């Protein structure tokens with residue numbers, strides 16, 4: 305399992321090793337000891353899965369506020385997605401910056417997203433199933449987010465506003481500039 309830092313170093317790309325044989329393949333997708341060896345010590349307490357029927361479905365950009373902030377480990381079980389994170393940590397040299405990474409079921413790659421980031425994705429194929437482990441349980445009273453198409457973020461989404469499939473809740477999210485400080 306390779307765990308590598310990206311341009312915002314606390315965000316990591318995880319490449320599990322696939323052991324192939326005549327039956328197919330086997331891979332480990334999460335191991336506490338291997339993650340801890342890379343400084344990732346979050347206690348993952350909930351697993352989530354979402355299915356998006358159509359290519360161009362956008363979910364995000366979401367976070368949970370403290371005291372229920374969540375780190376996430378995200379991957380695809382079917383299909384592929386463009387995963388997006390935005391650094392919301394006020395003391396970070398990367399505050400307001402984003403990263404995009406393509407994740408696919410075929411490749412088995414995953415993204416580790418620390419606490420303090422907004423997270424979202426756009427599906428790149430029909431019938432995309434996304435899974436993620438999270439480090440705190442769902443707390444709807446701490447639900448937060450920023451608008452996926454906030455021009456200040458400069459995210460190169462693979463779909464335009466007219467074609468994107470977006471929830472009413474996500475359509476109503478504020479711009480980054482409207483967000484009070486949440487993460488140190």
Ligand SMILES: Cc1cn([C@H]2C[C@H](O)[C@@H](COP(=O)(O)OP(=O)(O)O[C@H]3O[C@@H](C)C(=O)[C@@H](O)[C@H]3O)O2)c(=O)[nH]c1=O
Nearest residue numbers: 352354363364365366367376423424425441442471473
């Ligand atoms: C996130 C979540 C939602 N729900 C419920 C609430 C609602 O009725 C239904 C759909 O919720 P949402 O519209 O918030 O689902 P969705 O837009 O898929 O939300 C997810 O988006 C991605 C990008 C993330 O990073 C996740 O953390 C999560 O915020 O599922 C839970 O029961 N538990 C959960 O942990």
